[in-house]
Amino acid sequence: MLWMRLREWVKTALALCPKNVAAEFQLDCMEEDINFLEKMLWRNDQKVGFCHNDLQYGNVMMNDEDQTLTLIDYDCSTYNPVAYDIANHFCEMAGDYHSDTPHILDFNKYPDFEKRHKFVKEYLKPSRKAGGMMSEKEVEQILKDIEKYTVASHIHWALWGIIAGRVNTIEFDYTEYARQRFQQYNLLKHSILNVQ
Template sequence: MTVKANGFLQGCLPEELKKVLRSVASELGDVIDDMDSIQVVPLKGAMTNEVYQINWPLNDKRDLFRKVLVRIYGEGVDLFFNRDDEVQTFECISKHGQGPRLLGRFSDGRVEEFIHARTLSAADLRDPDVSALIASKLREFHNLEMPGPKNVLLWNRIRNWLKEARSLCILKDAKEFRLDALEEEICVLEEELTRDDQAIGFCHNDLQYGNIMMDEETRSITIIDYEYASYNPVAYDIANHFCEMAANYHTETPHILDYGAYPGLEERKRFVRNYLSSGVLFGPPHILTLKGPT
């Protein structure tokens, strides 16, 4: 996937974005007299978008600045998620007081509240104190009431991705990745893992360290980037977070997970205990009981 060339690196903001920024500034009680006074700072870490910190001065001395985040949508991401659904999800989560506020929109992206917090690292996920905070925030996220049907999206999404992979792969690659066998595996997993009493909640579905921010002073956690968010079994979201503990996206092979780093049984139990001890239960406590490996 790619990101549209928009001239940001040359310091030239699109006219549409300038108009939106002026409107955002006005809503915040600011005035941008000189667009040349705006500072553009590229931010690293985003995988499906380009993100920039935008600063404009709040006084004549230019020693105080307002900060917002501008997100430029990547191209080709429609293979993985629906952008319109993602924008609707972002707006709704923002209204719930979760994550950054939506400040403005333009054709290629949006303007968001700048979160004054640091993005977590792979090592942070293994810190027991930080992990407990994440578990509590994830439980809060799962309890969000979102519009639309509360149907499990997981299996249809995997099948859609498989369909896209088949259409894009040459025969040699399809055989190497055993794409023909995956449909059967999906059906087996769906049958084995689907339960009538499973807890369904609004899941993030991509809870890797780059999508979690923490305020160092208040120790509050903010979950960001909702491209894949949907209703799913909450146990799946927790299990996916465990898999993300085996990932490090700041290496030369970010797509290869190190399952030697997968959390052990006691670490997984601790996370689930912290999760269950916060918020309101979805149903009987046995629903999210963690069993040991067989």
């Protein structure tokens, strides 16, 4: 569903935005970028599952008594590559939504390789049958996929920011948020996907 949602959001963003904002974010070229990303990222052998797609800390509730976790806010949930969901979770670590500037992101908080590796190994444990072992090759492949899907996560939330800024009345600088996500998208598009 990721690719269909991105294409729909580009159309919505173009319909809502003044021409100068659309030009700043190069929305006219965005559908081409999405087509390219889908071609670069999608493989038939990827693990697909029901994904939350907005797994930031504010959507994870912990019961202090029994230490159980409850996920909330399923409005973005769909079936997607699990690597996308995990990539998005890692990208969300850049946000501090309880600060005076919740729209400002710090991408230095993106987890390092060791933390990502540990997370993926834990994530894959329940999918193994009793006593089954996951191969390091499987872990490495999903880690590679996660890194590539960070690009899709940034474009997803950049488009969301543009749209939300036109339809929400919540006090949040959606345009600046979108600008930061587009900057990360462009940076990673070149460094991770080797796009000129």
